[in-house]
Amino acid sequence: MTDGPEADVEAVDEIAERRDELATRVRAHAGEIARELAVLQGGDYGQESFDTDGGSWTLKYEAGDVQYLRFDPKSGSEIYVVSDKRQPEPDALETAMADYESFVAAYNEFVRSLDGLLADVPPTFPEVESTAELVAERDRIVDRIRDVGDAMAGQLHRYDGEYGTYATTISGTRWELKWEGDLASYLRVGGSSGTYLISQYGPPAAADVRRLAADVPAFVTAFNDHVADLESDLEQIRFEDV
Structure with missing residues (x-):
């Protein structure tokens, strides 16, 4: 590469392609969590937040799909890992993905914490008097x-x-x-x-x-x-x- 006005321009296509591929995989994976939350909460839309050592993750879903997945790191600006508006910056995506596994672990722990939640609900109910x-x-x-x-x-x-x-x-x-x-x-x-x-x-x-x-x-x-x-x-x- 040479200096001056005729120096080569580094192509970003490959970086953008890797970013898009990763973002697509994250959307698909987070979509599984969104569908599970929708079934659990009994509604087509809603949101849940999960705390990790690195920050806080908020997953908002609608119609069984991800509306957005936002990471709020303990230091730095919030990052929309999944969004309908635009893809995240590569550096920001890299920062979020370093904590993504912790987000999934926090979700799994949340689900496990609900084990036995309905165990004390009686299987039968009193008869209803007829009017x-x-x-x-x-x-x-x-x-x-x-x-x-x-x-x-x-x-x-x-x-x-x-x-x-x-x-x-x-x-x-x-x-x-x-x-x-x-x-x-x-x-x-x-x-x-x-x-x-x-x-x-x-x-x-x-x-x-x-x-x-x-x-x-x-x-x-x-x-x-x-x-x-x-x-x-x-x-x-x-x-x-x-």
Whole structure:
């Protein structure tokens, strides 16, 4: 090699090729650890850190593959041994690889430390009580309430039109029946944020049925009184007054 402007330029292709080959092997090997961690942690993504005498390694994974493998040496700057952004510098990769075996050993020790973790978990669990009988009774009562609501809806439809609401107060609480045609859309107790005894979306909780069912007869009585008042008003109209 000669000095001056015509001196030979050292080629870096061979160094870059060795770096790329090593980085590819590390990605594949660290990918095995990533998949094991994903299975262990029960998720598609996450990260774990492992301490060694030389520093700290952080493996972040996503969809069962390495997102990055970072080495934070005890002295010097952090090194991304595996990254989707760029390959590490050859010197930096050499520094990290000197501690890579310790990283794998730390991972293996981490896994071994979990041996027997679930040994004390009982193999069987208590029997679960069935709610079938309670649900059947709840549904039977709700069906009866719906039959009453539909009967009211039919009368209201005949008198007040295709749809509307009838509301009254029972035991200091607002009860509201909405009808569409001859069917009850809902029976709600307690205002806009109240409990739906009748609903298009599903039955109420059994506890709510127990709490409110006893007031249904009073609601029906109030409705009947409402109908009686309407009939009384109609009876006061005489033909000659029309």
